[in-house]
Amino acid sequence: MSGAAPVPASRRGWCPGIARPMATGDGLLVRIHPRHGCLTTAQLGGLADLAERYGNGPTDVTSRGNLQLRGVAEADHGALSDALAGLGFIDDLPATGPQRIVFLDPLAGLDGLRDLRPLADAIEAALRPLRAKLPGKFCIALGHEGTAPAVAADLEVAVDADGNAVVRLRDVWPPEADAPYSPPTCGEGLGVGVTTKEGGCLPGWTPPLPNPPPQGGREQAAGLPVRIAALVSEFLANNPGKRSPRQRNDVPANYLGLLPAGEQPILAVAPAFGRLAAADMRRLAGWAGRHGAGELRLTPSRAVLIPHLDRGAADGLMREARAAGFIVDADDPxxxxxxxxxxxxxxxxxxxxxxxxxxxxxxxxxxxxxxxxxxxxxxxxxxxxxxxxxxxxxxxxxxxxxxxxxxxxxxxxxxxxxxxxxxxxxxxxxxxxxxxxxxxxxxxxxxxxxxx
Ligand code: SF4
Missing domain, CATH: 3.30.413.10 (Sulfite Reductase Hemoprotein, domain 1)
Incomplete structure (x- = not known):
């Protein structure tokens, strides 16, 4: 399988992928966007092999929960793409636009709150026809009010304990397709609209439209908040879920250490600078396979989560992770x-x-x-x-x-x-x-x- 021509690193406001790698001084940079930021042990172990075979060894965790290989030779790009497809990593939008739109709370479905993974899928599916017209780094952060993932996003959707949702926009809307990309963290000085289970739109609120009237993709983007709000309303109405008695407040923002999650804690470890050596990837995959449920998740703080951990193994794994050089303590410099x-x-x-x-x-x-x-x-x-x-x-x-x-x-x-x-x-x-x-x-x- 062969993808589009590599894009030079000097181009801003876009996001490399598998089919559309970035040309850097040390070869191609190939970025992988795992669905929901989740990986299986087989995927992580397989990536370790590919990073050693086709890349320069390590794999980087990005601040949007993606993984990237560096140093890939152009001649190897096709073989690497085929191997990644074999692991289940396929870019289905080789030309333009974001590969994954929704950045989902890494603890989705693990924290006892309403599971937002189906909503993430619904938003991705609904926006699929628009993706080619959106900026390459366009991002919607999805989580629970008060604990939404700390990721730079264009739009944030936060569901609260009563089953309402808050939709926040970045301050420049719609985003410029080719503008240098430096969005603020959602929640800082953004327009706010509220949608309820009963409502289908944003009551009393209209998204700001640029003047003169937008064309093409920008016009589509201008109407996105209302479409998203309608999707969220529909999801909440059809998926009443649990009413949460409280907001999640016991998970540190940098996801480190043993995170509480009922009887099965979550091990959260971070490689220094988000850089995972192949041996570390195999080690993490082994831990998730032996002591977890074979699943790993990536966070915006570049940590790796192993959920559904065997309670009896948790403390020993913490010690092992610390000895292996992972960051597991919040006061680690x-x-x-x-x-x-x-x-x-x-x-x-x-x-x-x-x-x-x-x-x-x-x-x-x-x-x-x-x-x-x-x-x-x-x-x-x-x-x-x-x-x-x-x-x-x-x-x-x-x-x-x-x-x-x-x-x-x-x-x-x-x-x-x-x-x-x-x-x-x-x-x-x-x-x-x-x-x-x-x-x-x-x-x-x-x-x-x-x-x-
Ligand atoms: S990886 Fe570092 S040195 Fe290389 S282009 Fe980016 S900022 Fe520059």
Missing amino acids: RVLLVACPGRPACRSAFAPAQADALRLAGVAGLFGAMHVSGCAKGCARQAPAPLTLVGEAGGYGVVLDGTARDAPLAVRSVAEIETLLQAVVATGPSRGEAIAALARALRPELGKEMPR
Whole structure:
């Protein structure tokens, strides 16, 4: 099976897939969009084999619960696509548009609340005819009110404990097909409409339409919220489900450790930087097969969940996971690190981003999230971070409260940055004081302007 021509990495606002891989400096990047973010043990084990055979070894978990292989030779793309199809991973939309529209709460059907998986399927099916006209990264986040998945989305649907639903839009609607993609997290400054079990539309609310009137796909997208609301209403009316006595509030946002789920807890582990070595994939598949129900799920925090765990095996597996190098504790300093593969995995990289991020982990925690990027493309994180290091000739550009694309305050070697951070942290400052002190150290002429 052979797909469309690879798309260059410089093109923004689209999403690579199996049939439509992205050409990068180290070969093709092939992204897999598992249905509901779920995998079987056979799929994960099979992917480990394919990553070693056709990719550069590891497989990355993305912030939308997808998996991607890097370093695939163009000559191998057809064979890899066939092998992925054999595992049940098939892109059915090779030309344009999103491969998967709905990002579903990773705990759907596991948390005692109404199971939203059928609703996810209904939305996917209803929007299938429109997909080719939607932006490649178009995303609907679906979950329960208060616990909806923390994923950047264009539209969020959250079902509440009474069986109503809230539909939230991003602030620019409809999304531009070719615009650089940096949506806000839903819930921040978005228009809100409410649909009830009895209603079929959004009472008293009309989606904002652009002026002049939209054409083609944008026109379709403009009407989407109302269509989604109608689908949700129909689903809720036909699937009364359980009324939940409470909102789920006992699962940490970063999904780590043993998560409560009745008699069968969920093991939640994260590989550093979302990067799974083939051996780790086989290890996880083995655990899910021996101690779970043969199922694994991917989260927006790049963790892997093993649900339906044998209670008696849970504590032992936690210890095993920790010993194997997985992140299982919320206070692990690696939780705050985001880094792209960098050198040597990516030929566009100026620096070994992940190795340098680990080197700085002990002194970067005070700043909150730290993003280390091998180059200014900033693949691993589009949103601003308190501290961003951007690989370039001669070292790292240091950006405070910005993204990898922003102009750096200064360029320093990783050793110089480490020394600077150690000096700042040694004074025991607050986060704000630390950022101001680092800015002054990098650009003394800014000293008078920076808060102290
Ligand atoms: S951000 Fe990292 S992974 Fe992306 S192109 Fe640059 S070096 Fe490569």
